[in-house]
Amino acid sequence: MEREKRILLCVTGGIAVFKAAALTSKLVQQGYKVKVIMTESAKEFVTPLTFQALSRDHVYMDTFTEPNPEKIAHIDIADWADLVVIAPATANIIGKLANGIADDMMTTTLLAATAPIMIAPAMNVHMYDHPAVRKNMETLRQFGYTYIEPNEGYLACGYTGKGRMAEPEDLLSMVDHHFIRQENPLWYGKKVLVTAGPTQEEIDPVRFFSNRSSGKMGYAIAEIAAARGATVTLVSGPSALTEPHGVELISVRTAEEMYKAVDSRFAGTDVVIKAAAVADYRPKHSHTNKMKKTDVDISIEMERTTDILKSLGEKKEKQILVGFAAESENIAENARKKIRTKNLDLIAANSITSDGVGFQVDTNELMLYDANGQEYLIPLTTKKQAAEYLLDAINPLMEEK
């Protein structure tokens, strides 16, 4: 089990202390362990009891109150923290920190902390613009501190302008992103394009050729890549699945529409994962009116669609290209051939004849083959877990680039 992430929340005196209380609640609900330090002036706005109840821990205020004689509190909690958040941060705390002043519990702890420090300033617009505050903020930036920018808007002092502390949801998101980035340095901020689902190739206004793909594998990949901090675009054929969180969904219908959607985004993309089951053929002529039945048999002439993956392989520069292969025989041989013919970096092959594998089900078993000749088995597991393993298998390829 992974250890819970530890946040040291430093609350200084400003009207935005109430937002710090909301942040404490949200952090705890997200599973973070939170300890709070308050300055004397912060206590004027919200009582320590509020933070104690929300964090389910002592609130630290006085350097000389040492609850545990075996430890020195300000050093102990400085060492404890994985991340320090100062919210709200007044001009006073910014000034003290920039000048190395340590005259209370919070400032002694902050000087002793080796964890990254995020500052959420909150003050009057003119204070925020004051050259002394600007200079102090710049000094802290050079020390490696990061800022959660205040918003513009109505300020409690009656002015309108920049200085209103960021909202608790935005602070929470910054905290989440800090850890996502730390844990996924390869994926964080990467542009990932995933395709999913079937395509539909029109015969007439009411009929089409398609296949049994549900989109589950591609949607799982998109979701997991987004959870690793990638900027994900999911180009999906018709699917009943709901849009994965934090993913840009582009809905398409035909192989041609999917080709255009993928091709136009390819240049700026780092990783392309083509999980879609794209039709290889479409009717040569699609009828504008519904086809009427007659007494004779008919045949529908089919033509090839563009092989999207192959076309990407031909123009690929720095991109990592991952294909899928649904096979019913000679899996390894066919998959390796596709790596060569489509210029892929990795292919994920499944045997569609095995139980619990392939179309529509929630599980999958995949054999991965990469262009360096490595192969890995992802044993039968959920499609979400398979997506995790698949992205892990892409890690070494990203490191190589």
Ligand code: CTP
């Ligand atoms: N693919 C594609 N464009 C197509 C057909 C397939 O981009 N017109 C992609 C799929 O998204 C998948 C990969 O090609 O990533 C392999 O698809 P698959 O149907 O297994 O193989 P085919 O290339 O169609 O070869 P075959 O029919 O011989 O198995």
